[in-house]
Amino acid sequence: MNGKNVVVTGAAGGLGSAISLTLAKAGAGIAVLDVNPDGARALAEKIRALGGNAVPIVGDLTTREGAHGLFAEAVRAFGHIDGLVNNAGIYPRRPIFEITDEEWNASLGVNVRGLYHMTVAAVEHMRPRREGRIVNIASIDAFKAHPKNSHYAATKAAVVSLTKTFGLEVAPLGILVNAVAPGPIATETAKKMGFLPSIEAETPIGRAAEPEDIAEVILFLISDRNRYMVGETVVAAGGYYIP
Template sequence: MKNLTTVIVGGASGLGLVTAKLMISQGATKIGLIDRNPELLASAARALQELGAEVATAVADISRAETAHRGFGEIAGQLGRVHVLVNSAAIYPRKPILDITDEEWDLENAVNVKGTYHMMVAAVRHMREHVNLPEVTGRIVNVTSVDAFKAHPQNAHYAATKAAVVSLTKSFAQECAKDQILVNSVAPAGFATDRAKELGFLPELAKASALGRAAEPSEMAEWIVMMASHRNTYATGENVVVSGGYIYV
């Protein structure tokens, strides 16, 4: 990650913050965080600064193009050229399929699909200003989910949005290939976040996985960082499933 500046959406906590810390351990010195929670952003920024990174933050509603693009622009204005975007922001509701309201559908799509799209547009416009062919111009990594491929009870609207992000990833990869912007996604099975522990599905997931356990966030972050790093020079339009043998796609 040396000399690569990264913007992480949803980077104030959870997998996004774990990914930021791993990037710093692998040589990143500039990290931008976008989130909707200013208190968490401030805390995350302090933690990353203590690790030696220059950190810029932006509070943004990514469901709206104007505010999403403004947030990206604020960070680019502070850190300079951005090489990597990681989209890890999402909401994960649980509700029986017959009880999902229009408002819940709209919110899920607004954050998980439109938010991801808006941030990708902002990043591509910025990265195209710095095209340096034949070298890779930029890298975008979206966090999807095995739920895009395997149904779960009370999970229909979340799963549908993650399937949409897999499709968006492939579409952006095709259109951005000429600019050497590599666009990929990583699809985790459930892993040991505070939210997953609260919902209580990790023991069931562990039993269904070939490895017999749920993953740690750091294990998922490794794949995100690999796809975002100098090591990735050829993969684009790929969705990497990391499930410990829970699902084979």
């Protein structure tokens, strides 16, 4: 990844932090994009302390203007952007009869609309150079039903579908779009929510993923080592979902 620059959305914590650190250690410059200013600055400082190159970028990506403005800020900071990881997402849990319109709209806004706007901004920037990589973070919940997360699952199914269409449309431009659908990840948030033990009991590998396990898959897809995968969703779930 030496000489490459990557925008990572939702980068300040959990999986986003692991992705950013993994790519930075591989040599990439990282635009640490998050709605949390303190978290974005702290991670950028951590990457720089490790000898990497990172710039915090703070803002809301759920509108077209916001997303394009944030991507433009990353371009100004690095000169060119070679990759985008659409990691930003929210994970509300609620029974179907209790989901409010506000929760539906928030889930769609971050998990789908924000991803769409960031992808369009990235393609517009990458198209003249005819090269680039985009990785979307889907979820095992797009394929395997769980209670209390119908709105989250719906958005992640949309990510899988969008990845196919994006891949089809922009591969002729030299831009490869793929997705990763993680299973359970042992982030601090997931640990606090308390659902990991029951899922780990059903996982053949016997544990939830560490964030770095998923980040390594993303590293391959965002790098030039991926030369032929387009529109694919890679399931990385420790055997928790085997169709």
